[in-house]
Amino acid sequence: MAATNKHINAWTLQLLKIKPHENILEIGFGPGLALQSIVALLEEGTYTGVDPSKAMHTLARKRNGAAVTQGKVKLHFGAVEQLPELEDKFDVVLTVNSILFWEQPEQCLQHLRQKLKSKGRIAVTLQPHTKGETDETARQKGEKIVEDLQKAGFTEVRLETIRLFPVSAVCAIGVNP
Secondary structure: OHHHHHHHHHHHHHHHOOOOOOOEEEEOOOOOHHHHHHHHHOOOOOEEEEEOOHHHHHHHHHHOHHHHHOOOEEEEEOEOOEOOOOOOOEEEEEEEOOHHHOOOHHHHHHHHHHHEEEEEEEEEEEOOOOOOOOHHHHHHHHHHHHHHHHHOOOEEEEEEEEOOOOOOEEEEEEEOO
8 A cells, every 4th residue: 555655645745735834634544654744744733644444553653653652643543434523623634545435425525624724725636446447537536526526615626637557646636715
């Protein structure tokens, strides 16, 4: 998983242009690679991650132990459909390759919008990996995410694409009005 998402994590963070003071929420942090990169960008900001896998939680905590100990990073068990209580509002929400597992993406995006500050940004990145996927199917899935973001109330929604092997990745970005 770490190797699979390495490039698209970096690309997603580049698109988000995270600032040192921002508070970040990541859904599906996996082994903690994006987390590691985000923490390096933050000075006053914080990172909160939610992932349903105990194995990924263990790997992420091990990889980012110092930041967890310092209180800069909070890791929670859970799924996007049933987020744990999060006391903060966030400047940025991101998720990489997890939307495929969401049972009701539009409702999940509406709930995530409530976790964002006004003018907060969301990035939903996806690189399809199932057999038969093409750049065209990736684009179509990206357009569906754009539609779901708009239905969930996000504005300034746009779709970015990066050519990768074996299939391109897409990132839908929106703003909480």
